[in-house]
Amino acid sequence: MKFFTVATAALVVFAGMVAAEETEAAQVVKRACTTAPKGCVCNKVQGQFCGIASPCVVGHVYECNGSTGAACDYGPRDSCKKCNKLVC
Numbered sequence: 001m002k003f004f005t006v007a008t009a010a011l012v013v014f015a016g017m018v019a020a021e022e023t024e025a026a027q028v029v030k031r032a033c034t035t036a037p038k039g040c041v042c043n044k045v046q047g048q049f050c051g052i053a054s055p056c057v058v059g060h061v062y063e064c065n066g067s068t069g070a071a072c073d074y075g076p077r078d079s080c081k082k083c084n085k086l087v088c
């Protein structure tokens, strides 16, 4: 009987760990952007824009932080690669 108690406790701990990891993963997805290269800024206009010239990465889409002017890199985007716009 003691074995089952230990096994159950272990299972509960394990399930808790899985749940915690899923929560972390969700948070990463929610703000899945990395800091843009130094000098790739956006004049404090809140919203998304395509990197069209160095030091921004051409073909990547960025989110501008309207209060700090810092850009955040969301990675490659087809429309940015095709026509340097969010929508072609």
Ligand SMILES: *[C@@H]1O[C@H](CO)[C@@H](O)[C@H](O)[C@H]1NC(C)=O
Pocket (backbone or CB within 6 Å): 064, 065, 066, 067, 068
């Ligand atoms: C802008 O950056 C500040 C400081 O890092 C942060 O607190 C704020 O949430 C950011 N705003 C947006 C819209 O990302």
